[in-house]
Amino acid sequence: MLNQSFNGGVVIDNPHPVDTVGIVSAPLPDKVVLPLQQRIGDEAIPCVKVGDKVLTGQVIAKTEDHFCVPIHASISGKVVSIDKQIIPHKSGLKSKCITIESDGKDQWAEYKGCGTDFLHCDQATMIEYIQSSGIVGLGGAGFPAHAKLEGIQDCHTLIINGTECEPGIMCDDALMQHHPREVIRGVEILLHICGAQRAIIAVEDDKQEALNSLLMYCHNERISIEQIPTKYTSGAEKLLIKALLDIEIPSGGFAIDTGVICQNVATTKAIFDAVVDNRPLVSRIVTVTGSGVESPNNYEVRLGASFEHIVSMSKPNTHQHTIRMGGMMMGVDVKTTSVPICKITNCIFVNKLETKPSTQECIRCGQCNQACPVDLLPQQLYWYAKSEDTDKAMDYNLADCIECRCCDYVCPSHIPLAEYFSFAKALHRKTTEDQYRTDIARERFEFREYRLERNKQERTEMMAAKKEELKKKMANDKVQKDKIAAAMARVKKTKKANDDA
Amino acid sequence: MMMHSNALNTNQIMRQVMYALVLGIGAAYYFFGWGVILQITLAVVTAVVVESAFLSLRKLPVKPAVSDGSAILSAILLAISIPSIAPWWIVVIGVAFAIIFGKQLYGGLGNNPFNPAMLGYAFLLISYPLQMTTWAGEFLGLSQVIDIIFNLTSVDALSGATQLDEVKTQLALGKVVAELDVHSISQAWINVGFLLGGLYLIVRKIITWHIPVAFITGMVVISSILYFINDQIYLPMQDHLMLGATMLGAFFIATDPVSASTTPKGRLIYGFLIGVLVIIIRVFGGYPDGVAFAVLLMNITVPLIDYYTQPKVFGK
Structure with a gap:
């Protein structure tokens, strides 16, 4: 067990614990809805038409954007529509999706990977398999896995995040308990790709079962398994690295800058599937929990199935519910259970509708700054965010806020601090952009003024030069004329003289 | 939710x-x-x-x-x-x-x-x-x-008059500290009462230790220096601690979170300087006790203290 850790963070017990963490295989959904817009990058372009028959694992949309992964059909059947549908996003806005109706056969497209003796494959091929299999970070961030693995120079440590980012979520715990072999093999693949000397699998100390099953399958001396204290925000990459290695990633920097790569356990398992079989990511494990369901559980479910598909299996009670995707701290509220499960849907919280405690004034008690895992002063940031003084808020390092909501959680006045901060960040972005635009416009205007002035001056100079030239020419002409006149006079004179003679 | x-x-x-x-x-x-x-x-x-x-x-x-x-x-x-x-x-x-x-x-x-x-x-x-x-x-x-x-x-x-007032009057009349009976049972017990109450607040994590400890340290340091310079006209630190509004000020007044400094380091500076000011006002000022003025004076400095005592942010 480790002694060092980061400052702050909050200890929250799992609000809805279960006796045994299992995985239930959810039945094939009748229909799946697959959004074309992923967490980052361009929207994918469909490569199927309405009415096309598709096989499970077949690519149905892709983009040229290198940051993106292709989108695969998660069931076999018929494409019934390509239109805008509600996706699980806090805006509640619709986004373009491909809807596939199942034929009930679940016929898979053919695929071929490196096979079980994958070590003979070179890194580039593996990374290509990872990308073409559609793998993104399954811990909730959705960052494309291949993008993290490309062009690695000096990586000394690979960290596998098995910390379960928030209380209540059990999907990674379940995965480690029931698929330890795949996780360990996945780690070996990642070690091969990134060339690190060692890998550390980080498991929280309340997950003894997961630790035991991993230990049972781990026979590689380059892989160690470390327990870390169960504390919220341990799952955040930079803080996990601090807790495990006592390395502080510089503000604004990335883990790889210090030679560390971090991947989630579920992503690691998916990478194993991708590299060994080149089998695309078409399902994931999702936790369904909360005060609104009788039996919280984990479900292995096809992507694009509706929330309702697995929520109904956890026996929802008859209360009015609120639905939240992701954890209770950083998740997003969604309006209905008809939205599709995405690659980042690690958990669905179904809670009884409760009235929020009313907000009171900030009394600067400082509990927030004790809880802040990145050592900010939320009480000061709140003051400046509220008065929309974003410059001052930036002085107090607003940009470093990870919006983990530890401050919200401990605030005795129940102030939604993180919301203020996310608003202030957006405001700052906007004012900076506006400022940039104004600056550009001003520069252009000033340059135009300068150009007009310069043209005018050049013209005046040119005119003056021309005039001068003309004058000179005229003067020259006069001399010529005089000469001609003189010559003429001379000629006349001579002629007259001749005539006279 | x-x-x-x-x-x-x-x-x-x-x-x-x-x-x-x-x-x-x-x-x-x-x-x-x-x-x-x-x-x-x-x-x-x-x-x-x-x-x-x-x-x-x-x-x-x-x-x-x-x-x-x-x-x-x-x-x-x-x-x-x-x-x-x-x-x-x-x-x-x-x-x-x-x-x-x-x-x-x-x-x-x-x-x-x-x-x-x-x-x-x-x-x-x-x-x-x-x-x-x-x-x-x-x-x-x-x-x-x-x-x-x-x-x-x-x-x-x-x-x-209060004990602090009395001491001031007597010293002004030319007496020396050794001749005075500065002890006051009532004030000592009241201070002890507030001290215990303050410790309860720290145990319950309603206030942090920073301000009270710094406050008392400030008082001890400055009163000891003065006592060392001249023990005839300056009271020893233990008398200062048990007289007047010392403990009320240290645990209940200076710790008012709204008007106090809010950073950990800032709270130490804030508390320490209040302690110093309390003694200076008591000894050299026109009023018998100095807690109120010391706290108000330091309230003014809070935005400055907070700005310059921000904790080191992760990764910076």
């Missing part, structure tokens, strides 16, 4: 601070009698009336703001800082001033740069120095106190 911790909310924090005051108030009651209780009652009633009136003028909901307990707490702190036999209008004016000018005019709870109770106290001390420095000399019963507070009998026979 955001979850909140089960820790205390703002109203409960205010209430805990009031509970922590009980020991000190009990000691004051034991030595000075019913006046202490009567002053607190008058102060609380005034605070509720003034706060409600002002909130309705500002067209704000009255109940949530009054029930947060912050006005009542300020009133209690002011009431226990003034002499238990001060006339009734003293506490009424003081509390009204504290609530209106110290708090509501800045925008209410959380927006006031100064500690409202100390602003009220300073206002009273400057305006009514006589009433503010005449203390009960013995335990007084309820009827006696009612007579005095509502101006029905003369107070002369029953009153005296």
